[in-house]
Amino acid sequence: MIRWSVVLVVTVIVASVTSAAGDAPLLPLMIEGKGEVGQARLRWTKSPSPSVWGYEIARSLSPHDSALTIVSLEVVTDTTFVETLPLASVPVAYWYRIRAVDRQGNRGTWSLPVRVVLPDVVPPQRPQLEEAIPGDGVITLRWSQPQPESDVAGFSILRRDDDGNDVPLTPTGLPATARTFTDSSVRAGVLYTYAVVAYDSAGNRSKPSRRISAKCYDLRTPPVPEVDTLIVTADGVTVTWHYVGYVAEGTVAVVERSTDGESFSPISPLLPAATTTRYTDGGAEITEAYYYRIVLRSPAGVYGKPSLARASAAARRTQQRR
Secondary structure (H helix, E strand, O other): OOOOOOOOOOEEEEEOOHHHOOOOOOOOOOOEEEEEOEEEEEOOOOOOOOEEEEEEEEEEOOOOOOOEEOOOOOOOOOOOOEEOEEEEEEEOEEEEEEEEEEOOOEOOOOOOOEEEEEOOOOOOOOOOOEEEEEOOOOEEEEOOOOOOOOEEEEEEEEEEEEOOOOEEEEOOOOEEEOOOEEEEEOOOOOOOOEEEEEEEEEEOOOOOOOOEEEOOOOOOOOOEEEEEEEEEOOOOOEEEEEEOOOOOOEEEEEEEOOOOOOOOOOOOOEOOOOOOEEEOOOOOOOOOEEEEEEEEEOOOOOOOOOOOOOOOOHHHHHHHHO
């Protein structure tokens, strides 16, 4: 059963009139039109003339257009008519008229035009994501829209999360004129993957653009570590420390050692700062005096200030003898 939408249905009440000759069939009393996906659907009441054989249907692109196209290939003997039309990429309005035909071939006057709007069901072309530009704590996207379409209402930015799901970064969308977007919710050293989607005024969404991945960098200076303890065991000297302040993901820590408290050399590999706050110097001689300090390097290669040097027990004894 066809449901006629109150919004889309246009009803025209037509007065029953005859031609000047008095022998033309009367018009139907009521005509309704409805736009569907790729179809215009009409229905009407029967003409009150008893000699009516059927009806002819004509279409135009304007209610004032006198050039009508008869779209019923033969006389329609029912009171319904469906015309198949191209799918619309924007809402398209057509105007239909109906006239009655009797068995003697007499044709009545055309009815007043009935407006039928086909809904927009064709999505915009997908955008072309051209580049993702890494910056200091941000990633900027640039895209273009091929063959600009008048019904493109805006764009959505998608970023793929760790679970492989696309998360919208712009819930309210970007305007149709937008061609760039800067994501400031990123972390340095983390790989992010983006896509752009276009949508039109009817809510149709394009396919996602090609995906581009990028990492941003962070030019902030890492914080200064603080050495907590130096523990001397048979395995060597174990250094522990902590951080005060923001440590960007991808930051590494390096343990440095000195025998005089002035000239330091790195003794550890690059340690992931986010998960490492302890290191054992297995090459240390228990009886030797050592000084230790920690320095951080950001993912962008920026070194922070080293921590204050901490002396081992043997170094403190040497200082006391001096």
